Amino acid sequence: MMTYALLFAIGCFGIALLMNLWVVLRAPGLPDKVLAADTMVINIIALIVLHGLLTGSGVNFEAAMLFAMTGFVSTVAFSKFMLRGNIIE
């Protein structure tokens, strides 16, 4: 039963990732594209954790942690650039 739930969750996050990619490519404004890229990072964290569940090993969690940190920092840097035209003033 858990295997089917796992495959279902992987399918859901995969479809979500494809939708985010569509928004990154076709969104009208820059903030939407940045938001979609940030959501892609979050969905990829979920996929990494689900892969760890599928293989039963915990080695990937540091990678997920790094994804979370760099994703947040890059989104803040993008927003700062959109707000001020500069990142470090």
Add this chain to the structure above:
Amino acid sequence: MIAEIVISALLVLGGLFGLVGSFGLLKLNDPMKRLHGPTKATTVGVGATLVASVLYFKLVQGLVTWQELLIVVFLFITSPVTALFLAKAHLHRNMKPSDLPPTGTARGWATFDGDPGDRDARHL
């Protein structure tokens, strides 16, 4: 058996919430509405998935793993910050100061006024 049911329920819940969040980002019609999907639904979805992972390693394999809880805390702290920054960027790029309601204080909307701390530093 009960552990498997709980983990499966959390996994299905997480997948559905992740899907709903990204679908909202794709389908809603206003940039401010579009902020809701990824910053709330997707965060809950990823949180449920990570809690399912914690429970799996504790109840099925007998290992205690803390990294997932760290990731959950980090995501729950950072997603409102991301939403605030993107909302400010949207206000800055797509709206005029005359479109916004008055703030009710001496200072206007921070997005359009510039950095007050900077101005003080220049006076000193």
